[in-house]
Amino acid sequence: MKTTLTILATGVLFGTVAAPALADITVGVSLPLTGPASGLGIPTRNGISLWPETIGGEKVKLIILDDASDSTQSSKNGRRLITxxxxxxxxxxxxxxxxxxxxxxxxELKTPQISTSPVELPEAKGEWTFRVAQSTQLMANAVAEHMKRAGIKTYAYLGYSDAYGESWFKAMTAAANQAGLQSVATERFARADTTVTAQALKIMAARPDAVLLGASGSGAAMPHKAMIERGYKGKIYQTHGAASRDLIRIGGKDVEGSFVVAGLAIMPEGLPNEHPSKKLATEFVDRYEKQFGAGTRNQFASHGYDAYLVLNQVVPQALKKAKPGTPEFRAALKEALESTKGIPITQGVIRFTPKDHFGLEDNARVMLTVQNGNWKPVAP
Structure with missing residues (x-):
């Protein structure tokens, strides 16, 4: 990596730091590099470390801040980066x-945001936010469809008591209703909790055919193990936030046979040759594992790299209307993002519109199972 890189308030360096801030395009990055969500943020940063030195033919300067898995710090980072x-x-x-x-x-400050999470936002607050992560509803639909095909009639939900957990609860409720599945229990836990014994016992008492765990990163293993240790024999599903080796590493034998809905970069080898993302995803995984080690591929690293793939397509369009570093350029970037005709990324094909700031479709997801300590694609 030759990208001009500035790391502020993180204490973490990566890549090759090129000299002076002479970049034409300035990209601010705010990620959870410490705290409970660092298992998501560090791989995302690693994916960003594979960016080339230019975006859309222009030199780029990266400024990376640690939000410490904290919303207040994230807000402060955003203001610092923009102002x-x-x-x-x-x-x-x-x-x-x-x-x-x-x-x-x-x-508020009218600056485009490329979110690396499937954040759900009120319409008035989502005008400037575009996601490279699959929407929660897209992934929940896949879970409900798989449950229905597996003959499941009832399910329980055990998820985070935060925005991620709530978005999955709402999406799964809608998908389950559409698929004719009945919810028999709903329990929540905080990201920092070290046990979910009480919640697991309540779910066991409801005797669901399947359980969906709405958690992410290494935090997804703890409730999974809790269900298995208490003798649960039904099917257990995980969300795309759990699609990392942390689940297998920490969960061990307890996560064998579980199902994880995931993005394409987890197992690009299983994609058909004609899939528009196969080449990109395979090349990314090869580069990533060469840099960070065999088996390190994950959902979050690919989101970090996909942000580059999107910007590389829209920056040239924005440059036709304004110069970087100006409000006019930020507005032009937003307009270019909303006019995409189909940008292949490692996780699918992005088609943002003024009304759709997710842009990914059914071919941007895959159902995996854990078999012998590794991922295995589940046949459609």
Missing amino acids: DEAVDVIVGSTATPASAALAEVAS
Whole structure:
């Protein structure tokens, strides 16, 4: 990596630091590099470290801040990046609550945000936020469809008591109703909790055919193990926030046979050759694992890299209308993002519109199972 890179308030360096801030495009990044969500933020940063030295043919300067998995810090980072550093666009956060806080600042200060989480926002606060992560509803539909095909009639939900957990609860409720599935129990826990014994016992008492765990990163393993340790024999599903090796590493034998809905970069080898993302995803995984080690591929790293793939397509369009470092350029970037005709990324094909700031479709997801300590695609 030759990208001009500035790391502020993180204490973490990566890549090759090129000299002076001579970049034409300034990108601010705010990620959870410490705290409970660091298992999401660090891989995202690693994915960003594979960006080339230019975006859309222009030199780029990266300024990376740690939001410490905290919404208040994320908001402060956003203001600092926009008002003090005059960034043209913000990337992050991978933690959904922190991304929501960043979105409020992006909306207020009219700066495009490329969110690396599937953050759900009120319409008035989401005008400047675009996601490279699959929407929660898109992924929940896949879970409900798989449950229905597996003959499941009843399910329980055990998820985070925050924005990520709530978005999955709402999306799964809608998808389950459509699929004719009955919810028999709903329980929540905080990201920082170290046990969910009480919640697991209540779910066991409801005797659901399947359980969906609405958690992410390494935090997804704890409730999974709790259900297995208490003798649960039904099917267990995980969300795309759990699609990392942390689940397998921490969960061990307890997560064998579970199902995880995920993005394409987890197992690009299983994609058909004609899939528009197969080449991109395969090349990304090869580069990533060469840099960070075999088996390190994950959902979050690919989101970090996908932000580059999107910006690389829209920056040239914005440059036709304004110069970087100006409000006019930020507005032109937003307009260019909303006019995409189909940008292939590692996770699918993005088609943002003024009314759709997610842009990914059914071919941007895959159902995986854990078999012998590794991922295995589940046949459609």
